[in-house]
Amino acid sequence: MTETPASDPDWWRGGVIYQIYPRSFQDSNADGIGDLQGIVQRIDYVASLGVDAIWVSPFYRSPMKDFGYDVSDYCDVDPIFGTLADFDDLISAAHRAGIKVIIDLVLSHTSDQHAWFANSRAARDSSLADWYVWADPKPDGTAPNNWLSIFGGSAWHWDPRREQYYLHNFLTSQPDLNLHNIHVQSALLEVMRFWLDRGVDGFRFDTVNFLFADKDLRDNPALEKAQRNEILTPSVNPYNYQDHVNSKNRPETLDFIKRVRALLDEYGAVTSLGEIGDASKGLQLLGQYTRGTDGLHMCYAFEFLAAEPLNASRVAEVLYTINQVARDGWPAWAFSNHDVMRHASRWHLTPAAQRLYATLLMCLPGAVCLYQGEELGLEEDVITFEDLQDPYGREFWPEYKGRDGCRTPMVWDQAEANAGFTTGVPWLPLSNENRHRAVHTQEAEPGAILHHYRNAIAFRRKHPALQVGRQENVYVFGDVLHFQRVTDEETVFCAFNMSDTPSIHSLPGGEWKTIGRKIGSASPTRDGRLHLGPWQVCVARKLSGDAEPEVRGS
Structure with missing residues (x-):
């Protein structure tokens, strides 16, 4: 910043x-x-x-x-x-x-080696008994519901100490805390x-x-x-x-x-x-x-x-x-x-x-x-x-x-x-x-x-509009993405040719100065045409006028 x-x-x-x-x-x-x-x-x-x-x-x-x-x-x-x-x-x-x-x-x-879990799994009436998500099995002994773990299999693991299942959205060694408590x-x-x-x-x-x-x-x-x-x-x-x-x-x-x-x-x-x-x-x-x-x-x-x-x-x-x-x-x-x-x-x-x-x-x-x-x-x-x-x-x-x-x-x-x-x-x-x-x-x-x-x-550090500015005028033209970043003091236009194919565009209305030479920003020709080579960007700062407060998707 x-x-x-x-x-x-x-x-x-x-x-x-x-x-x-x-x-x-x-x-x-x-x-x-x-x-x-x-x-x-x-x-x-x-x-x-x-x-x-x-x-x-x-x-x-x-x-x-x-x-x-x-x-x-x-x-x-x-x-x-x-x-x-x-x-x-x-x-x-x-x-x-x-x-x-x-x-x-x-x-x-937490880990199943955390002191909180050691206490919780010790008995159903331990001091931290409900600090984790525990549940009784279904009458047939299976898990309480159909929830799955991201790391594979059921999200429930049987614990013989309490004769209950505990919830783990990840590894069986990562029991879920009960934040309802x-x-x-x-x-x-x-x-x-x-x-x-x-x-x-x-x-x-x-x-x-x-x-x-x-x-x-x-x-x-x-x-x-x-x-x-x-x-x-x-x-x-x-x-x-x-x-x-x-x-x-x-x-x-x-x-x-x-x-x-x-x-x-x-x-x-x-x-x-x-x-x-x-x-x-x-x-x-x-x-x-x-x-x-x-x-x-x-x-x-x-x-x-x-x-x-x-x-x-x-x-x-x-x-x-x-x-x-x-x-x-x-x-x-x-x-x-x-x-x-x-x-x-x-x-x-x-x-x-x-x-x-x-x-x-x-x-x-x-x-x-x-x-x-x-x-x-x-x-x-x-x-x-x-x-x-x-x-x-x-x-x-x-x-x-x-x-x-x-x-x-x-x-x-x-x-x-x-x-x-x-x-x-x-x-x-x-x-x-x-x-x-x-x-x-x-x-x-x-x-x-x-x-x-x-x-x-x-x-980015040099331009407040890129740090904290509003996003406006989002457009897509083929493989080229355009948008503007706007604060009360600065408007920056950004164009990105996200392809291997050259593309020709125009800057929005108003006076603009191309910025970002060190990041390879393209400059428009004398007739105002913007030639973007493959994977090339153009970043320009508005010198006068206000940006239109419109946002569009693709």
């Missing part, structure tokens, strides 16, 4: 957030696993990108069956990542570099307070729409085949066969979000980013969860994380929908993260296309999330079954190969062992294909995509 006081409560609006998957970022102690001190060692590199904040994926104590998304102690650091003192060092180093720190918080479930809510709020008091600048809330399940445990209805999709889950997963109206997306979530926001507001300039894991209702939920001053600050859905190729019409459709269902909300956009195939591979992008998508991301309304290595143009690594760590991939192999291909270690210097990530044995292998994209190599190449990302981020 533009330069603002450190205490500015709106620092996150239009910000660029860099996601760090700590296992794979930098190893500081030669055990083959990245850690908090590794992030400290590389914080100057992150600062050089020009981002506003880092989002650090889970580093809490965990048996690591889902690599940290199964928390056994919310208020401590797992020894493989370091100590609480190391976390304090990270906060200090990031803040000295002008970078905010957002940490990943998993509220919907107000004491569970309060305990989670105290976890947030613990980290806020240590200086964090916000939270990314994992699977925020999974927080509540239907109190009456009603079955989910079937989903017609034409309505199924694989944004979140591979097509071979029967999870796609249901409309999950009762196992997630419950209205009670909104009341808990109000409690979360009230706590965050006590701390001033902190933020919240919700992950909405839903293939069909994501944008609608985004609008609900970020509405008003008592919702989350921002959310992201999976529309741009899907396998479906991202063309001009699809982008316009999503922008139009956002305008309809989340006009007052605040989206955060991402093309890659730790759960999906890297978008360079997912969409089979050429280097020119990768640059266009980076520029597009920086011109979209809302916040931006970048995933480590995206700025290097890293592609999905090929992981053999023998090297596969991801339980999701092992369950559905070989039709679905899991998430490890996007989680392989960062490549810092191809001349060093393990590309500079570790002097030990890396927890996932590095491919030779990505080694030549190492940071050290790209720093020395003026035309490398790393420099394009830096230029695109700096360009």
